[in-house]
Amino acid sequence: MSTRLAALPHRHVLTLPTLPSAVRTARQTAEQALAEWGINLRHPSVGPALLILSELVTNSVRHAAVLSPQVTVIYAAGADTLAFAVHDRHPYQPSLYASVTGTGTGPSGLATVMELTLGLGGTAVVRGDADGKGKSIWITLPL
Template sequence: MEETQKAVTDAATWRAGREPGPGVWRFTAEPQESSVPRTRHAVRDRLLAQGMAGERYQELVDDLLLIVSELVSNAVTHAAALSPQVHCELMIDPERVRISVLDGHPYRPRAQENDPVRPGGRGLLLVKSVTLQAGGECDVERTEDGGKVIWASLPLPAPGPAGTGDGPDEDPDY
């Protein structure tokens, strides 16, 4: 998997190749099943490298990894025929973390109702539910070239008491 730092701020500029800002990482993968765990691991490693380890961040990291797994899996399953690559972008700012997945398929997916008889089809419903429960937001946007970006943005947890060792700049063994 290739990691680049070409940042974009919205679906219209995703493919324009703008230079990245701080706190933005892109992971590009082939549209195949093995890309799901590789992308999830790359995102997890980046989150941990950015200081999101410890109890304070556990629920956020778990939610983000579930979201990235579902979004990349959907792109691989439904867009592979029209999308030679799947792009995942991770953006971290002081207030939130945003995960976006871009593919070249024009179909705009919708969250399906929970139907216990029908297998599959609930990934976006799960993403929407996890995102809203965390106090975030998610959406689907079209790109200029006819593809789509599906994104979810989750708020960072409130800082814990000083000296808990849960902050990204704190050393619990110091």
């Protein structure tokens, strides 16, 4: 996956209230965008990608809503790459790799996110906002 995120030709941004309904809307929007971009929804990376997306939006709804009235999802894709980010305005930045190594605080959706991401040969990164009051979790998967 040598494609740089900025170079991905397809992009879509969705901002939603940080409510449980955001999970379904984010997933449906992903399916629609992928189909419009000509990405086969039966590709082996798409099902896991939708689950990862759902887990990340769920985490924002459960844990960030008190400080973040909105969650933003950024979708991007190219010929060999699928990427997305979930952004909220809660300052806590989870340790993604601790969920895989067992050094986290127990089973979590992040463990599922990381197992799926790494199992597909993808990457995950947390990027804090410049003001320290929010973050994005970026997932990049091969297509």
